[in-house]
Amino acid sequence: MEAEGLGWLLVPLHQLVSWGASGAIVFGGVVPYIPQYRDIRRTQNADGFSTHVCLVLLVANILRILFWFGRHFESPLLWQSIIMILTMLLMLKLCTEVRVANELNIKRRSFADFDLHHFWHWSSFADYVQCVLAFTGVAGYITYLSIDSAVFVETLGFLAVLTEAMLGVPQLYRNYCHRSTEGMSLKMVLMWTSGDTFKTAYFLLNGAPLQFSVCGLLQVLVDLAILGQAYAFTHHPQKLVPHTAHPSSAKAL
16 A cells, blocks of 8 residues: 555656656766867867867767667657757867967868868868768768668667767877876766766666667776776876877867
């Protein structure tokens, strides 16, 4: 009787927790980029943020949306991709405007030049939009032609989450090469680890496609490896190889 009496409370409570988890999945991924955006606007300097982060996340989330057409998954994950794409476009717009304003070289570089040496380093935000639309159009057309192939659909989903999972690898490699985590924000890495852990748990508990869970676990392992580097290089410092500059993190520190 007591259990039945509490039923009226547990059901809405469970629904509330479910809504909260879904909201965290949809918006949680963009939270780390809010202080980065505000800092760039305040300082009018985008050197500390790698726009290749935007490239990786745009590719990963466009592929994830295309994967949805072949195999439907949780709606919050679909909305997460849409929100992330919009966020990365906003970051690109701000970074491009700030960089062009501070750039001494006034020679215009555009997507239409098809110059690989200046790929993803163009002078106008419109060029980035053209590139994103071109990639989306080509990938969308290929997906349309191959949507009935289960192998293609599963491969598409795997590529989407694998691309996102590899986002921390450049930082991991940079730390290894310099035997140091100097210039890396430990708070941000902790935020990535907690966010990726929550996301992976959400995948596992909600029966998301296997690709999501596997690559989520891989992403957590990369985050933990970076934290391990931070501990090792702090408590057991090694002789540094002379270098002139510390490249910024590829995961938007």
